[in-house]
Amino acid sequence: xxxxxxxxxxxxxxxxxxxxxxxxxxxxxxxxxxxxxxxxxxxxxxxxxxxxxxxxxxxxxxxxxxxxxxxxxxxxxxxxxxxxxxxxxxxxxxxxxxxxxxxxxxxxxxxxxxxxxxxxxxxxxxxxxxxxxxxxxxxxxxxxxxxxxxxxxxxxxxxxxxxx
Amino acid sequence: xxxxxxxxxxxxxxxxxxxxxxxxxxxxxxxxxxxxxxxxxxxxxxxxxxxxxxxxxxxxxxxxxxxxxxxxxxxxxxxxxxxxxxxxxxxxxxxxxxxxxxxxxxxxxxxxxxxxxxxxxxxxxxxxxxxxxxxxxxxxxxxxxxxxxxxxxxxxxxxxxxxxxxxxxxxxxxxxxxxxxxxxxxxxxxxxxxxxxxxxxxxxxx
Numbered sequence: 001x002x003x004x005x006x007x008x009x010x011x012x013x014x015x016x017x018x019x020x021x022x023x024x025x026x027x028x029x030x031x032x033x034x035x036x037x038x039x040x041x042x043x044x045x046x047x048x049x050x051x052x053x054x055x056x057x058x059x060x061x062x063x064x065x066x067x068x069x070x071x072x073x074x075x076x077x078x079x080x081x082x083x084x085x086x087x088x089x090x091x092x093x094x095x096x097x098x099x100x101x102x103x104x105x106x107x108x109x110x111x112x113x114x115x116x117x118x119x120x121x122x123x124x125x126x127x128x129x130x131x132x133x134x135x136x137x138x139x140x141x142x143x144x145x146x147x148x149x150x151x152x153x154x155x156x157x158x159x160x161x162x163x164x
Numbered sequence: 165x166x167x168x169x170x171x172x173x174x175x176x177x178x179x180x181x182x183x184x185x186x187x188x189x190x191x192x193x194x195x196x197x198x199x200x201x202x203x204x205x206x207x208x209x210x211x212x213x214x215x216x217x218x219x220x221x222x223x224x225x226x227x228x229x230x231x232x233x234x235x236x237x238x239x240x241x242x243x244x245x246x247x248x249x250x251x252x253x254x255x256x257x258x259x260x261x262x263x264x265x266x267x268x269x270x271x272x273x274x275x276x277x278x279x280x281x282x283x284x285x286x287x288x289x290x291x292x293x294x295x296x297x298x299x300x301x302x303x304x305x306x307x308x309x310x311x312x313x314x315x316x317x318x319x320x321x322x323x324x325x326x327x328x329x330x331x332x333x334x335x336x337x338x339x340x341x342x343x344x345x346x347x348x349x350x351x352x353x354x355x356x357x358x359x360x361x362x363x364x365x366x367x368x369x370x
Contacts, residue, residue, distance in 0.1 A: 011214045011318075012329065027224035027314020030322060050318075050325045058327045066325060099319045100232050100307035111322050140315025142225060157227050157311050 006144075009033075012066035014047035014075050016082055020148040028095035028141045030112035032068070034119050035092050035143075036075055036128065037150040038084035044147040045079045047071045049095075051111065052118035068118035076126060091128050092152045092164055093119055094143050096135040112136070132164035171332075171358075176209050178367055179334055183207030185296050186289035187336035187349055193288040194338060197281065198258050203339040211330045217317050220335060221246050221348055224314030229270075231282025231308055232319065235290065237301035239360040241353035242320035243289070245282050246313065251347055255281070275308055282306040285349065297364040320352040327355060 005021040011031065017023045023046040025033045036045040047065050054067035064070040080086060096116035116135045123130055132152070134141070139156040146153070155161050184207050195202035218224045229252040231245040247255065256274050259281070270278070286303040294301045309316055324331040334351040353361065362368070 012325070027218065027312045027318070029312075029315030029318035031318060050322060056326050063329065097315065099309055099311065099316055138309065140312035142312070 004146075009046045009048050011048050012050045012063055014045065014065040014071060014078065016043060016045040016075075016078055017145075017147040018043045018082070020146070022144050022146050024142070024144045026142045028143065029097055029099045030095070030115060032093055032095040032112075032115045032119050032135070033141070033143045034068075034072065034075070035145045035152055036079055036084075036089050037092070037145065037147075038079065038088045039090070039150055040088055041084050042147055043079060043082055043084045044145045044150065045075045045084075046143075046145055047075045049115055049119060052114040068115060068122055072119065072122040072126065076128075086126075089126075089128050090150070091123050091130045092132045092145070092150075093130070094134040094141050094152065094154050094164075097137050097139055097141070099138055099140065134162065134164055171211070175362065175367060178362065178365055179209045179332075180207055182293060182296070182361065182365075183209060183334035183336060183351065186293045186351065189292040190285040190289040190336075190349060191338055193284050194281075197284060198255075198340075200258075200340065205337045205339065207334055207336040209332070209334050211332050213330045214318075214321055214325075217321060217331065217333070218313040221313045222248065224312060226313045227310065228313045228316065229278065229308070229310050230313075230316045231278055231286075231306050232316070233282060233286045233303040233306050235286075235301055235303055235351075235353075237294075238299040239297070239301055239353060239357040239364075241351060241357055243286050243303065244317065244320060244350040244352075245285055245347055246316070246350065247347035252278070255347075270310070279306045279308055282308070289349070289351070297361060299360060299364050317350070320350070323354060332358075 007017050007023050009015050009025040025048045032049045049068045049071050050066045054070045064074040096112040098112045142155045144153045191202050191204040228246045233243045235241045290301050321331040336349045
């Protein structure tokens with residue numbers, strides 16, 4: 001391999017990677033970066049979830065990757081089509097911060113924790129084990145998952161780099 | 165229905181004027197604070213795709229100092245005063261006549277000074293806006309973060325996510341001399357606030 005291929009995942013976007021490629025999403029605040037991984041097929045998937053539920057959507061056409069309840073099923077589907085197996089998938093996630101702690105009285109401002117909670121609920125419906133998470137707090141995060149190892153790398157301005 | 169999809173050109177002009185009046189007042193306040201002239205750009209009003217919202221301040225991962233205030237009242241919204249690292253240090257130097265501590269973040273006193281700057285700017289911006297529109301608006305206590313621009317601005321745009329993939333923001337850059345050092349001011353009205361603003365200014369919403 002000459003160099004690792006990086007696939008960018010935008011806000012309210014999802015994608016998959018294999019053959020040692022890396023998936024990356026940048027600048028997560030209250031959004032959640034959720035990743036799925038099939039360690040045997042070496043296929044990774046990532047979605048940048050912005051809001052907890054599509055029930056609040058006022059869009060004419062719901063963009064699936066934007067809402068936790070539609071994004072995770074869409075990502076699972078894409079993983080299956082690409083050769084991953086349902087029984088082998090595991091999940092990791094990061095994000096869901098409250099960037100401004102004491103601006104949090106307003107319920108719509110608590111979107112970070114609600115995103116995290118919603119992701120957990122949907123994962124448990126699919127019986128996908130959540131292996132690790134780095135959520136909450138008040139830091140922005142940039143994350144990367146390596147499809148060769150399933151390691152999720154998290155960078156933040158205040159806390160540096162960690163791997164889960 | 166997405167209130168943004170029916171924004172015509174003249175409504176954007178109205179919002180630009182709203183930005184002009186508020187930011188003009190804030191620039192005056194900043195220049196009094198620093199005791200030197202502060203200029204500003206003509207505000208831009210734009211419907212910006214979420215992905216590109218941080219481009220104005222150097223990209224999603226650019227580390228910025230942000231003073232955030234929630235606008236409460238009849239036309240609620242979000243306000244951000246964003247500065248890049250060097251600009252923040254220069255501003256603090258001017259204001260406090262002390263050397264910034266460098267890379268390791270800010271002291272308690274520096275944070276407090278930044279919050280006060282945010283307070284003064286937002287207060288002068290909003291009071292002129294309230295005079296102009298006759299709408300009651302007040303800022304909350306400022307909150308401060310030093311973090312990635314993308315993560316910070318997302319805080320102001322999630323509400324737009326329910327409706328589409330862009331947010332409307334009114335942006336002004338402050339300049340000192342020819343240098344764009346003093347920072348960027350973002351006003352992101354809540355989607356529901358547009359009708360209030362237009363009605364207050366006598367522009368029909370239909």
